[in-house]
Amino acid sequence: MSTRKKVRKLVKTYRLENLSCTNCAAKFEKNIRSLPDIKRVELNFGASKLTVDGNVSIEELERAGAFDHIRVYPEKAKVEHTPFYKRRQTIETAISFMLLIAGVILSFQTSEGNPWAIGLFGSSMLVGGYHMFRTGLMNLSRFEFDMKTLMTIAVIGAAIIGEWREGAVVVFLFAISEALESFSMNKARQSIRSLMDLAPARALIQRNGELLEMDTEDVRIGDVLIVKPGQKIAMDGVVLRGESAVNQAAITGESIPEVKTPGAEVFAGTMNEEGALEVTVTKRVEDTTIAKIIHLVEEAQAEKAPSQKFVDQFAKYYTPAIIAIAFLVALVPGYVTGDWQLWIYQGLAVLVVGCPCALVVSTPVAIVTAIGNAARQGVLIKGGIHLEETGRINAVAFDKTGTLTKGYPEMTDAIPENGYTKEQLVQLAASAESMSQHPLARAISKEADLLLPSKGFNSVTGKGAYAQVGGERIHIGSLLWAEEFSLEIPEHARRLQQGGKSVMAVFKAEELIGVIAVADAIRSESPGIIRKLKEMGIGSTIMLTGDHPATANAIAGEIGVTDVRAGLMPQDKLSAIRELQQQYGRVAMVGDGINDAPALAASTVGIAMGGAGTDAALETADIALMADDLEKLPYTIRLSRKTLRIIKENIMFALGLKVIALLLIIPGWLTLWIAIFADMGATLLVILNALRLVKVQK
Incomplete structure (x- = not known):
């Protein structure tokens, strides 16, 4: 008799609150790894998300993050977001400030050495810096040096040499800096949270003749979803009955509603504006387009951009270097001059000014903000590296068709x-x-206001078709076929043919009625997009197509692309991309994500059109334009360039202010006040600078 053990799934995903700095995230992750029965830990700082493979409870995870009051919630739980003014950090900072002000007033009325004033300064330091001191001292006992360790040494040192007032000011300003950093990261993450709240958690389902309201996790493929006017659509599916305008801005970034009729595809999270719809569910809740977007945006924020990797590497050497400089500033001049108090004070100021807070946050806050902004505009950027590379491209190659x-x-x-x-x-x-199913026939039928009765339709392979219309046989077909009837073809018909269009003659047996030209029509926005790219400095635009060279060159002439490669198979497009990379360096490829997959994968940045509902586009490309809208391409390049510029500015601000403050050591002017203002000022500058990316619009 065999027994079967029930295997419990141990891989779980959680949402986190109060995760405000990358150092805290790294320490939290390290603490979780040290727990028993943990096989794998993945912490996504940008998305504030944790994935754990192992037998661990939420209580154990929160204990691992107790040093920074990190709260842990199940992935599907509704996280209650505490307003900024109600946060523990904000309240403690406010109490610390009141104690500081009371101490300053008392010290001015009496003296800085007054025991009551020292008591108020000490209380201010404890209230505002208790958590910082606890973490800093624990780190010091393990010889781990981060910003909290540096601040702890500096503040305790200030108290030892009697600088109670300045120590209290340093703690208060550092607490403000930490609170603002937490606020800014939460602001940057709101784009993901707003996406997560788009799709309803419950749905009205018609199953076996009954109407049932249920959680979306319980909805099955093939169920019929009932969507009333003014409701959000809960699941991806196809309209079974009804007609309505649906606002798809949440998915595609397009604010103009799209009319949905039976057979049309609809997406979870979009708004049904007018009529009632019955929708056949085609995807489970975890496979919907909005779920994929959320997952890909979160993964994108977890992937470190090249500039962030540089900052992380730099910070590893930067912090020990600052500690070494601080010791040298305290010991060498102190030994030479004998004025130990002055130079120990200067050394403590070096520790404060050297905090890598601004440097560490300079890149992730910009990347998270930019990727979140792009997602709201209907552009899915699948990683910081792709965001940065898009800002550096020198040429853009386009697929033609579609x-x-x-x-x-x-x-x-x-x-x-x-x-x-x-x-x-x-x-x-x-x-x-009228009886033909040929695409060219449909193109002509769309232009006719009224059709006449016809009968006896016949197609002639390789030539065209004919039918009896109004008692006369009407032919429509190639110019060669018309010539077989001894009809003279006008010169303008030849010119249309040379221009790459499909030209058809319409004739009776003895008379030419006229000629009709049909072509794959150029998107109205295409010439404007090419012009905008040239204005942005991208002068090299290339069309890659499998079409005949005459057709391709005619379309290229109208649109304004600078180079044409025609008659290409998918593998030829791949070779063309490699040649273009040798010629121009960084090359972006824009295509539909299906037959252009090899070229998209080989390009520096692969950009897929119409990602909404297209799995191939979402998975193949580095960037997906969710609407079938080429207008989003200049916006994406502009956003990427601005992000690159802001990251460089942030690194310059973070390091520049510190260098200026450190130079004040030479004349002995560096004080703890100046040091903390330099650190806090740099942090505020990089945060506010990065949040400018929220304003970048299409």
């Missing part, structure tokens, strides 16, 4: 002959082909 063009044929010209009007020409052609 990217620069609409991807389906449209009638572009209708030129009547022998006294016929344009309306008669189109009407006769559309009536003759």
